[in-house]
Structure formats: C-alpha cells, structure tokens
Amino acid sequence: MTTPTGITYRKVAVPSNLERRAFLFMRLSGAALLLLAVGHMMIQHVLNSSQNLTLQFVAQQWSSWGWRVYDMLLLFFAITHGFNGLRNVLEDYVHNRNAVKWINRFLFVFAFLTIIWAGIAIATF
Numbered sequence: 001m002t003t004p005t006g007i008t009y010r011k012v013a014v015p016s017n018l019e020r021r022a023f024l025f026m027r028l029s030g031a032a033l034l035l036l037a038v039g040h041m042m043i044q045h046v047l048n049s050s051q052n053l054t055l056q057f058v059a060q061q062w063s064s065w066g067w068r069v070y071d072m073l074l075l076f077f078a079i080t081h082g083f084n085g086l087r088n089v090l091e092d093y094v095h096n097r098n099a100v101k102w103i104n105r106f107l108f109v110f111a112f113l114t115i116i117w118a119g120i121a122i123a124t125f
Contacts, residue, residue: 022084029081036074062125075118083111 044053061067087107094100 026081026084029077033077033081036077040074059125068122071122072119075122076115079111079115083107
C-alpha cells in the first residue's frame, strides 16, 4: 500500500498534566473517602452510642496507632479532595490565568498547613 506524497507522519507526545491527575485523584479519593467515612460513622455512631463520645473515649481510641492512622487517612483524603474540588470550581469562574495560578498556590499552601496542623493535633493528642 502506498501513501500519497507530501503527507508526513509523526508521533505526538501527550504531556501529562495536572488536570488529568486531579481528575483521577478525585475519583480515587472519593472512593477512599466513601469507605473511610462510612466506616467512621459505623464505628463512632452505630457500634458505639453517640452519648459515649467524650474526650476520654477519643483519647482511649487514639492510644492505638491504628486509629490514629485511620483518622489521619480520613483527614488527608477529606482535605485534599475538598480543596481539589474547590480549585475546580474556582477555575470555572475565574478567567484570569494569573489569578488562577495564585489561587492554586494559596489553596495548596492552605491545604498543606491545615493537614500539618490537624495531623500534629492527632499525633500529639
């Protein structure tokens, strides 16, 4: 089979971009949040009475490293999922590329500081 003259073929490299990864992260973190949040609700509010949720109950649970890891994962996925969703919504309404870049930087720093601050609270409780 012959090709017509003057036609060239080339491979196009598709760059990996932030939006593709953010889209995938939203789906994966949503699934993880579904499992973690439903598990949290079942353990805290169904298996245990809501009236037993005191500071001493939380301290007793967090004496185990497993509960701390569980709550840290819930914290991490909830904050990053929420801030990524907020970033998507703001990018729909803010049309200035420079403003979008600064908003994304601010949201990243704020989410990072929130995770660190809340993680320290869980770790040192």
